[in-house]
Amino acid sequence: MNAASGPTLVVVSGMSGSGKSIALHTLEDLGYYCVDNLPAELLPEFVRRLRASERAPERVAVAIDARTLGDLAEVPALLSQVGAQGVDPRLLFLEARNEVLLRRYADTRRRHPLSHLGLSLADAIALEWQALRPLRQIADILIDTSELNVHQMRRRILAEFGVSSAGLxxxxxxxxxxxxxxxxxxxxxxxxxxxxxxxxxxxxxxxxxxxxxxxxxxxxxxxxxxxxxxxxxxxxxxxxxxxxxxxxxxxxxxxxxxxxxxxxxxxxxxxxxxxxxxxxxxxxxxxxx
Incomplete structure (x- = not known):
């Protein structure tokens, strides 16, 4: 990280099943140093330590979502603390329609991160929407992946944060x-x-x-x-x-x-x-x- 100009920091968030892992992997392919599921309260200290390191990466992406420990309502204030360090974070929020999320979970048979609360899948999705509302409201980039396949999701990320190739x-x-x-x-x-x-x-x-x-x-x-x-x-x-x-x-x-x-x-x-x-x-x- 360049101490003078500050690093590029992307915070990836959104609904489970909306394609966050695809977004994070795409950013990693673009040369970002990626951290998945960082506790939100650690973000300012994480950035401070990276900036102080002699071999710090110039571009960093961090996933913060419903799996994250702590109160997500505090994330806007934490991002302000990051901004006070001379870093201008961009928040990428991914979402999809409820019926699409339900179908994706049915197709992959994966457990929802909030299923440990004893909720049905539909109720877990509803609770996640509520928990993530503070992040969605301040998102710099909002992508609805309901009609996107893996390739299209990846191209959208490349269009926002890199240069998409013209080839196959x-x-x-x-x-x-x-x-x-x-x-x-x-x-x-x-x-x-x-x-x-x-x-x-x-x-x-x-x-x-x-x-x-x-x-x-x-x-x-x-x-x-x-x-x-x-x-x-x-x-x-x-x-x-x-x-x-x-x-x-x-x-x-x-x-x-x-x-x-x-x-x-x-x-x-x-x-x-x-x-x-x-x-x-x-x-x-x-x-x-």
């Missing part, structure tokens, strides 16, 4: 077959034929993003053969789609739980295409994000 955008997604195939997938590859780290007690609680799981799968001959064949297919045919009218392509990998093999493959193929110079490559792990 690639999204590598992981999913669990037991929760259904992603509706917007252009290519779907089944990873259930590969060795499953789930049966290793040491690896079971981890995911395909963890180095231990990557090391295990990297050492499996079947995995190397699978990756080589899928990579060759995509290397051949994805460039030909660039001349089409489409602006993005989703490549999905599925396995039983959507945690190990599929996440590993999505991350590995994304690294490959970034190294090949594709201008916009993202990952999304439906069962993890």
């Amino acid at each position: 955008a690639l999204l590598f997604e992981s999913f669990a077959y037991r929760h259904g195939v992603p509706a917007d997938a252009d290519f779907v590859f089944d990873a259930r034929v590969l060795p499953n780290p789930h049966w290793d007690a040491r690896l079971r609680p981890l995911s395909g993003r963890d180095p231990e799981v990557r090391e295990y799968l990297d050492g499996q001959p079947e995995v190397e053969q699978y990756v080589a064949q899928v990579q060759a297919f995509l290397d051949t045919w994805l460039p030909r789609l660039s001349s089409d009218t489409r602006s993005y392509v989703t490549v999905a990998f599925g396995c039983t739980g959507g945690r190990h093999r599929s996440a590993y493959l999505a991350e590995r193929l994304a690294r490959h295409f970034r190294a090949c110079g594709w201008p916009e490559v993202a990952t999304h792990h439906r069962e993890l994000d």
Whole structure:
């Protein structure tokens, strides 16, 4: 962080299920130092410490939402304290219609952050709207994601905080077959034929993003053969789609739980295409994000 001009600080907030994780991951791809679920009361001290550090990042994004400890009604005052330090924070608020949020939770079968209160999903969403009202009222950027897919959400964030590429955008997604195939997938590859780290007690609680799981799968001959064949297919045919009218392509990998093999493959193929110079490559792990 430049002490003279101050850093770029984006506070990401909004409804659970509205795409906050996608926004935070996109900002991370843009070079932001990202912190998820920071207790709101720690924000001024967090910024002060970053500014005092010699190796502080120039751009920072912090997620503050219904999971955050403390009173969200105090956030406007906390942002004023941040502003007094010479930092001008921008608050990004994501939302979606209630019926859309209900459908997204039904599709992913994830628990709402407020479900621990013993509320129904509809009541938890209503309570979250009430808790987040003070943040929505002061939002600098308000995005309704009800009609947006993952690619469109990402492009909106790029349009607000970065430069969106004109070329074909690639999204590598992981999913669990037991929760259904992603509706917007252009290519779907089944990873259930590969060795499953789930049966290793040491690896079971981890995911395909963890180095231990990557090391295990990297050492499996079947995995190397699978990756080589899928990579060759995509290397051949994805460039030909660039001349089409489409602006993005989703490549999905599925396995039983959507945690190990599929996440590993999505991350590995994304690294490959970034190294090949594709201008916009993202990952999304439906069962993890």
